Amino acid sequence: MSWGLISEMGHVGLQTTNLQGSVFDATQILGLRETERTDGTVYLSAGDVHHELVYVESDIDGVDSFGLVARDGDALREIRRRVDAEGFHIVSNTPRGAGIQDGFSFVGPEDFVFEIYIGMQTDTAALKSFGPDxxxxxxxxxxxxxxxxxxxxxxxxxxxxxxxxxxxxxxxxxxxxxxxxxxxxxxxxxxxxxxxxxxxxxxxxxxxxxxxxxxxxxxxxxxxxxxxxxxxxxxxxxxxxxxxxxxxxxxxxxxxxxxxxxxxxxxxxxxxxxxxxxxxxxxxxxxxxxxxxxxx
Missing domain, CATH: 3.10.180.10 (2,3-Dihydroxybiphenyl 1,2-Dioxygenase, domain 1)
Known part of the structure; x- marks a missing residue:
């Protein structure tokens, strides 16, 4: 249930200088599962979606992006209109990573990148192990x-x-x-x-x-x-x-x-x-x- 333009929190994207250590923490301590791995990027999830946490191999540790799920296509377009009206810098006019149908990214206040999207792929775990919901x-x-x-x-x-x-x-x-x-x-x-x-x-x-x-x-x-x-x-x-x-x-x-x-x-x-x-x-x-x- 959502009254507004964003229906749910989508994902957190982090850049890490130790990709192996970050993935170990996510899978062996927190209890997420790896859903996809591309060159230097690992996607992880707790629920039945493609990703809720993304690690990007980097020479610095920092926040890459915050993903937010728009209510629908109309909401996605309205957010884009508001972002353009306020003059925020657009990072990408299309989804930046895997598993997303449509979306865009922009630099918000204090240099945090927000990725707004719809249509994330489902990814259902074969078995439930330990870890969050x-x-x-x-x-x-x-x-x-x-x-x-x-x-x-x-x-x-x-x-x-x-x-x-x-x-x-x-x-x-x-x-x-x-x-x-x-x-x-x-x-x-x-x-x-x-x-x-x-x-x-x-x-x-x-x-x-x-x-x-x-x-x-x-x-x-x-x-x-x-x-x-x-x-x-x-x-x-x-x-x-x-x-x-x-x-x-x-x-x-x-x-x-x-x-x-x-x-x-x-x-x-x-x-x-x-x-x-x-x-x-x-x-x-x-x-x-x-x-x-x-x-x-």
Whole structure:
């Protein structure tokens, strides 16, 4: 169910200096499956679609693109009209990767690339193994957090679910999921990409897998106030954070007013006020794609 132009979150594309290590993390720690591999690019999925995560071999670690699924062809064309009207730089007039029928890509605020598309191929797993059910959301730390919020609402029809403080954080949705994109004021980075598990037991098993490898959860399990999800986090090879979560709030009232949190209220963990100081220092920046004469 979606009221607007974007019906669901599509995929996260990351550039990585260690393709083998990134794919290991995605398949052996998170539990995704590889669906296709081309020269220097690996497509992975949790659900029955061609891809929800894409790794591109590169000489830098960074954000390649965020994929968003348009409601239909009319919605795709309306988004393109809005993007052109605002003068955003078009990266590609056709899908940039495999498995997509139609779409385009553009450089949005703070150099993040958004790929808008319809018609992703299905790819059904032969057997269900461990791992999440689907890709859920991203958490971005823009420098101009209010400007990013207004862009997502004005151009892509996202709506506000929660507001934290004054010009600090916004949680935004494109369907009943409490948030598809969370914005927290920061250094202009992607902090984490998040994946929906079936139960809190899956978060415990994630911790066990990391322990076997001599690696750590960097936070969690916690019960967030904004979104109500139970979540655990670790750092993947590219430097981005991965969240595995369950029990995210669903909002079926399209016109529900956003929940307002004071700057000092504990919106981050209903079970404790503790929050690791280094948690927000993780993340990776976008790979700049705009021509030099358009950089600002």
């Amino acid at each position: 689907r890709y859920g959301h991203i958490n971005i730390h823009p420098r101009d957090v209010t400007g990013m919020m207004k862009f997502l609402h004005r151009v892509l029809d996202f709506r506000l679910s929660d507001v934290i403080g004054d010009d600090f954080a916004y949680f935004m949705r494109c369907n009943p999921d409490h948030h598809g994109i969370a914005l927290v004021k920061g250094r202009g980075t992607l902090h984490h990409h998040a994946w929906q598990a079936q139960s809190i037991a899956d978060l415990g098993k994630l911790g066990d897998r990391l322990h076997k490898l001599g690696r750590d959860l960097i936070w969690g399990p916690v019960r967030h106030g904004a979104g109500h999800n139970i979540a655990a986090y670790y750092v993947e090879t590219s430097g981005a954070v991965v969240e595995l979560y369950t029990d995210l709030e669903q909002i079926y009232d399209d016109n529900r007013d956003p929940v307002i949190w004071g700057a000092d209220e504990n919106w981050w963990n209903m079970w404790s006020s503790y929050r690791p100081e280094e948690f927000r220092q993780h993340g990776i920046a976008p790979v700049v794609r705009r021509p030099q004469n358009l950089l600002r």
